[in-house]
Amino acid sequence: MKLISSIKKLCLCCMEEHEVSFVEVEETNTFKGKKLYYKARYEYCDKADEYISNEDMIEYNYFSMKDEYRRQNRLGID
Numbered sequence: 001m002k003l004i005s006s007i008k009k010l011c012l013c014c015m016e017e018h019e020v021s022f023v024e025v026e027e028t029n030t031f032k033g034k035k036l037y038y039k040a041r042y043e044y045c046d047k048a049d050e051y052i053s054n055e056d057m058i059e060y061n062y063f064s065m066k067d068e069y070r071r072q073n074r075l076g077i078d
């Protein structure tokens with residue numbers, strides 16, 4: 001898990017105000033039968049030890065996965 005930034009705000013995970021980390025993690029997912037490893041972004045609540053994603057992150061993570069799928073197809077990796 002790589003820390004990108006952190007900001008003190010109302011955490012939507014535990015509903016308390018604290019430093020919420022914005023992080024990048026290696027994610028694994030299967031898309032159209034291919035196992036993909038790609039970078040995904042989340043907010044992380046260290047109080048609940050949980051990842052949270054808003055719409056922007058869901059979109060970013062989806063495109064990140066699709067990019068990796070296209071990259072593998074170009075390289076011809078099965």
Ligand SMILES: [Zn+2]
Binds near residue numbers: 011013015016018
């Ligand atoms: Zn929290």
